[in-house]
Amino acid sequence: MIKDTNSKIVKKLKEQEKEEGSLPLLLEFYKKLAGVQTVTQKGIGLIEPTISSTAINRRLAQGQPLVRFEELAIDGALLRDAFTRVIAVFAQYPQLFSVIPERLKTTKAGRLLTKKAVKAWFDGKTLPATLTEGIGDNLLQAIIQATLQPFLSMHALALIDHVKGDIWRQNYCPICGGSPDLAFLETEVAGRGLVCSRCDSEWMYQRLQCPYCRNQDQSLLTFSEDEQGLYRLYQCKKCMCYLKAIDLRKAGPETLMPLERIYTLHLDTQAQEMGYRPYDQRQIQQDSQ
Numbered sequence: 001m002i003k004d005t006n007s008k009i010v011k012k013l014k015e016q017e018k019e020e021g022s023l024p025l026l027l028e029f030y031k032k033l034a035g036v037q038t039v040t041q042k043g044i045g046l047i048e049p050t051i052s053s054t055a056i057n058r059r060l061a062q063g064q065p066l067v068r069f070e071e072l073a074i075d076g077a078l079l080r081d082a083f084t085r086v087i088a089v090f091a092q093y094p095q096l097f098s099v100i101p102e103r104l105k106t107t108k109a110g111r112l113l114t115k116k117a118v119k120a121w122f123d124g125k126t127l128p129a130t131l132t133e134g135i136g137d138n139l140l141q142a143i144i145q146a147t148l149q150p151f152l153s154m155h156a157l158a159l160i161d162h163v164k165g166d167i168w169r170q171n172y173c174p175i176c177g178g179s180p181d182l183a184f185l186e187t188e189v190a191g192r193g194l195v196c197s198r199c200d201s202e203w204m205y206q207r208l209q210c211p212y213c214r215n216q217d218q219s220l221l222t223f224s225e226d227e228q229g230l231y232r233l234y235q236c237k238k239c240m241c242y243l244k245a246i247d248l249r250k251a252g253p254e255t256l257m258p259l260e261r262i263y264t265l266h267l268d269t270q271a272q273e274m275g276y277r278p279y280d281q282r283q284i285q286q287d288s289q
Contacts, residue, residue: 005200006041006150009034009259029096030262032089033146040082040150047073047158056162063170065177066159067152069122074151079118080110083147090143101134113147121148122176145198152176152199160201168203171211175201179279180211182261183234183245187253192245195257202257212279213239233267241279242271 013031017023023031049056050071059066087109091100103109117128121144132140156175168174171194178198183205185192192207209216213236220237223245232245244267246260268278 005153005256005258006034006038009256010038012256012259025093026096026262026265029089029093030259032092033086036082036085036089037146037150039085040078041154043078043081044075044150044154047154049158053162056159060163060167060174065172065174066162067155067176069119072122072151072155074118076115079147079151080113082150083110083113083143086143086147090139090146098136098139100139103133104135113144118144118148121145149198149200152178156196156199156201163201163203166204169205171205171214173199173201174203175199180205180243181278182257182264183211183232183243184255184257185232185245185247185249187248200258210234210236210239210241211243212236212241215239231264231267233271235271235274235276239279240276242276244268244271 010031013023013027013034016027017031022028050073051059051066056066084107087100087104090097091105094100104112112131114128117131119125120127121141127140127144152175159175163174172179173196176196176199178196180194181197182195183192184195184202186204191204193202194205194211195202205211206216208218208221210221215221215236215238217238221234222237223232223234225232225247228250230247230250232247234243234245236242244260244264246255246257246264248255271277
């Protein structure tokens with residue numbers, strides 16, 4: 001279940017650390033980050049859907065994500081606390097990330113993540129200058145995404161059971177409208193599913209189509225795989241974007257997809273060295289509105 005994913009990630013990384021003696025720096029960072037997200041999820045608790053079954057079915061039929069910004073249940077105090085805690089984790093690893101500005105490392109930094117700022121991030125718009133001063137855009141986007149992930153994933157937990165079968169075949173998340181950054185081949189019929197980069201929801205998608213530009217010209221779509229056939233790298237020569245994938249027929253159904261983002265960073269490097277790029281999350285958001 002989505003609800004348990006962060007705690008399972010912490011548990012798995014602790015087991016890996018015990019077995020290997022230590023973790024690579026990036027996995028050590030991610031273990032701490034998942035721990036903060038777990039605490040936030042516990043503070044959120046279960047979320048009840050705020051829209052009727054009729055409205056849910058109508059939105060899905062019309063290709064509209066189920067959660068709109070104004071419908072997000074976000075406690076301001078909990079959000080500010082999560083933001084401060086997430087920044088503290090990032091700040092511990094200047095070897096991995098750019099240096100965090102001192103103004104963002106204070107206990108009052110959470111006040112900067114206002115409702116206006118969250119809406120701008122959610123809608124893929126320009127963030128307020130009060131947040132962006134002195135920090136790179138990619139790093140700030142990652143911090144905000146890590147902060148909002150527990151909130152979005154709990155909304156996903158409340159609604160994902162309504163997304164069944166072929167009811168949703170869009171190239172953006174049926175829950176929050178986010179873009180996919182990971183794919184999987186399912187265990188039974190080997191269909192291809194996508195994973196939302198924001199709330200970790202999973203949904204099925206056409207196997208022979210680029211999930212970014214929707215290109216179906218097979219002469220422009222390629223993929224490569226590792227020697228074990230566990231991981232794949234899909235590439236589209238039309239939009240020059242790539243998508244990482246894992247074959248669950250070999251990895252098993254207990255695979256933690258968010259953790260696979262970290263385990264497969266070598267595929268990102270491989271794709272980018274070949275001239276491909278990850279898709280811009282904000283473009284998908286604009287396309288889905």
